[in-house]
Amino acid sequence: MxxxxxxxxxxxxxxxxxxxxxxxxxxxxxxxxxxxxxxxxxxxxxxxxxxxxxxxxxxxxxxxxxxxxxxxxxxxxxxxxxxxxxxxxxxxxxxxxxxxxTGYVLEALDLCRSLLGRTDLNTPINRGLEYYLEKFLLSDGTTPYYSNGRGPLDANNFAQMVITLDRLRPTSGWADIADTVLCSAIRNLWLPSKRAFAYQRKGRVMSHIIYPRWTQVWMMHTLGLRLLASRGFGHDQR
Structure with missing residues (x-):
């Protein structure tokens, strides 16, 4: 049923x-x-x-x-x-x-590749992933908003980086990279007094708006993915 x-x-x-x-x-x-x-x-x-x-x-x-x-x-x-x-x-x-x-595009392409058996998507996905990691992942785990490095720090941006890494798993060290991103999200956007993630941060200015759909759900999902991975579960086993 x-x-x-x-x-x-x-x-x-x-x-x-x-x-x-x-x-x-x-x-x-x-x-x-x-x-x-x-x-x-x-x-x-x-x-x-x-x-x-x-x-x-x-x-x-x-x-x-x-x-x-x-x-x-x-x-x-x-x-x-x-x-x-x-x-x-x-x-x-x-x-x-x-x-x-950009992360949404890569995630959707990978899912379509799997469902439709389209191995011809390997090259555009790999090219897109290389671009994504080069432009939107700093060494400390920060994820810039725009490809030129400008814009606010946005919780959804951090979350999608972890989701994309978990889906595509580009290197053997992808999990460490994902944890670095998650730690940066917590460091920059976690509000202990509200027990929630802030929407955005630009410099020292923090937006304390609590968005359940845009911010909290995606960070909850991201934390869940990392907890599953730490227990040995991959995306094909969920």
Missing amino acids: VDDDLNAIVDGAAAFVASTLARQSAVRGRYIGYVPGADTMVHNANLWGAFVLALGCWSGGPLAWRDLADAAIDRSVLSQREDGGWYYGEALHHRFTDGFH
Whole structure:
């Protein structure tokens, strides 16, 4: 019964993506739109939509879902820059690159690679990961907001770095790197009096806003991943 219920949820989500969010461009083909009724092309949303379709295919969905997922993935791969990174989106005002969205792209690509058996994604993922670690990981574990090193320290940025490292495991020492990132997040953003993580910090100015969805849940998830890894559980065993 649980499996049937989960399959129904996945199928419903995939059907929504295919029927409501699918878009067509004369220049670069099909992709997954950011929100219903708009043609905005944002790479992380496009690839997470492809992931939902890939899940639907994995549970027995129609071939059309696989075709749309492949087309969406191909569009983002074609948009990868020579340096290995991606802009947030394709609109002129989306020509920036930040840490957590780059991590989202890499995580989604890796999940799609696994579900769809697309070994052709190895090269773009490896290029993207090299760029991500070079631009968004300092030696003390700090994760800059933008690729130029500017912007606030953001809890979600730290969390996504750990999640991406846990998912892709780029080196034998990835766990030590992840722990360094987590320690930096705690050092910079933990609020002992509130027993919660701050939203952002810029220099000495701290935003004490408590965001359950953007901040606390993702840091809780990150801490959980590290606790699981310390007990010998990998992402394929969860």
